[in-house]
Amino acid sequence: MIDWTPFLITLKLAFITTSILFVVSIPLAYWLAYSKVKLKFIFEAMVSLPLVLPPSVLGFYLLVAFSRESPLGQFLDNYFDLSLPFTFPGLVIGSIIYSLPFMVQPIQAGFQNLPLALKEASYTLGKSRLQTIIKVLLPNIKASLLTGIVLSFAHTIGEFGVVLMIGGNLDKTRVASIAIYDSVNKLDYSTAHTYSLVLLLFSFAILAVVYLFNKKGLRAVK
Amino acid sequence: MIKFDIHKQFTSHGRVVNLSLKAACEEGKIIAVYGKSGVGKSSLLRMLSGLTVPDKGVITVGDEDWFSSSAKKNVKTNKRSIGFLFQDYSLFPNMSVLKNILYGVEGEPDQELIDRIIAIGDLKELLDRKPETLSGGQQQRVALAIAIVRKPKLLLLDEPLSALDAEMRVKLQEEILAINSIVKTTILFVSHDLPEVFKLADEVLVMEDGVFTKRGTPSEIFASEKVDVMGEVVSSDEGENSKSLRILVDGKIIGVKIPK
Known part of the structure; x- marks a missing residue:
């Protein structure tokens, strides 16, 4: 009998991470x-860092930062009674940082590709910056928003290094990718096959959706 | 009365431009800003709209200061009562034509005014369409309606008709005059097109080297044959009631009829 709990944890993690990242x-x-x-440029480099940094490095530093020996860990423990290592909230924070460029970069590119005159025209019509963002800019970068959402979701589902470092291999933090690794370690190739096939199909479907909608988005712009 | 005395230094195409512009415009008048490319005509409109901040000076509309460097006051663009018709249409692609027109209307819309503007612009058939399905002329007619429907104190037109063909240009000129006869706002427009200046403008401000060098009615300004600000007069015919000039501007011959 296949245990689907790792998939539920993975989907929950991906959903929460993507929602927070979007906002x-x-x-x-x-x-x-x-x-x-x-x-x-410094901030751009910081946002993009997870693209090139080995996940284990990021996971290690987050683990150190969240530990009770660190000032941040002590602060969270003392004031919020919150311990992040090997917990689901810790996984969420690690995933947010790790998937940040996958959400930020498509949206940034979407904003940059819009004609500046759209923003300026909205201001001349009495609209504030926030009203302009909500009523003009965001509706005109729907394809970029969708790309950001789907890529962040997919990337969170495929995480391994960061979640292993922060979450370990516990029942409450074992996501699908770690469950595959765990199954292989136990020589349970049948379960590993099932988990892997589900992840493969799911990842392919997500990317197909991105390309489909981007094509439609491009056609609408034309 | 709209008054401004503003100064700005900027670099355009590798050249330092110093603007020092001072004028007072009577309310309800249509004023053309005329000058060669790159002298800073569009920058003037951008400063009046608040999209570009002057280095120093003052802009006063009625009894309200929109900008005053000495008082460190700069009213944001969205708080200024303006309409701005850009050269490149700038309609919002995500909205229908009707939603575009209503976008800048605050509070309860003036339905009678909206209906009249839609009728003048012949926009009724286009209201449900998206901007991408409109021709250039249609888009600019919608853009004009958007800018004017909020009854701005100052309407700024930045070469609004330059991308249109001659027939559509004349139609839009008629529309601008018709619409302004209703809302009676002050219009400042930038144009390279002499017939357009003659058709629309009550007054012309000639801009050279970053300052206004001449001011008057189109006939006063362009009656002289030494109109070096706009180009070279290649021929001149004296008629009974008018004088016809053919002028070389940017490689094109333009015909202008000046009433006597």
Whole structure:
């Protein structure tokens, strides 16, 4: 009998991570797209860092930062009674940081590809920056938003290094990719096959959806 | 009365441009800003709209300061009562034509005004369509309706008809005049097109080297044959009631009839 719990944990993690990332990334991507601050490149590099950093490195530093020996870990423990290592909230925070560029970059590119005149025209019609973002900019970058959502979701599902470092291999934190690794270690190839096939099909379906909608989005722009 | 005395230095095409512009415009008048490319005509409109901040100076509309460097005051673009018709249409692709027109209307829409503007612009058949399905002329007619429907104190037109063919240009000129006869706003427009200036403008501000060098009615400004600000007069015919000029501007011959 296949235990589907790792998939439920994975989907829950991906859903929560993507939801939080969506809310956080819109203002961040807007700032990166339009800000003229000279040191912007530093923030762009920080956002993109998870793309090139080995997941184990990121996971290690997060584990150290969350531990009770660190100032951050002590602060969270003392003031919020929160311990992040080897817990689901810890997994969520690690996933958010790890998938940040997958949400921010498509949205930033979407903003940058819009004609500046759209934003300016909205201001001349009496609309504030927030109204302009909600009523004009976001509706015109739907394809970018969808790309960000789907890529972040898919990337969170495929995580291994970061979640292993922060969450370990416990029942409450074992996501699908770790369950595959665990099954192989136990020489349970049948379960590993099943888990792997489900992840493979799911990942393919997600990417197919992205390309389908991007094609439609491009056609609408034309 | 709309008054401004503004200064701005910027770099355009590798060249430093110093603008020092001072004028007072009577309310309800249509004023053309005329000058060669790159002298800063569009920058003037952008400063009046708040999209570009002047280095120093003052902009006063009625009894309200929109910008005052000495008082460190700069009213944001969205708080200024303006309409801005850009050269490149700038309709919102996600909205229908009707939603575009209503986008800038605050509070309860003035349905009678909206209906009249839609009728003048011949937009009734287009209301449910998306901007991408419209021709250039249709898009600019919608953009004009959007800018004017909120009854701005100052309407800024940045070469609004330059991308249109001659027939559509004339139609839009008629529309601008018809619409302004209803809302009676002050219009400042940038144009390279002399017939357009003659058709629309009550007054012309000639801009050279970053300052206004001449001001007057189109006939006063362009009656002289030494109109070096716009180009070279290649021929001139004196008629009984008018004088016809053929002028070389940017490689094109333009015909202008000046009433006597």
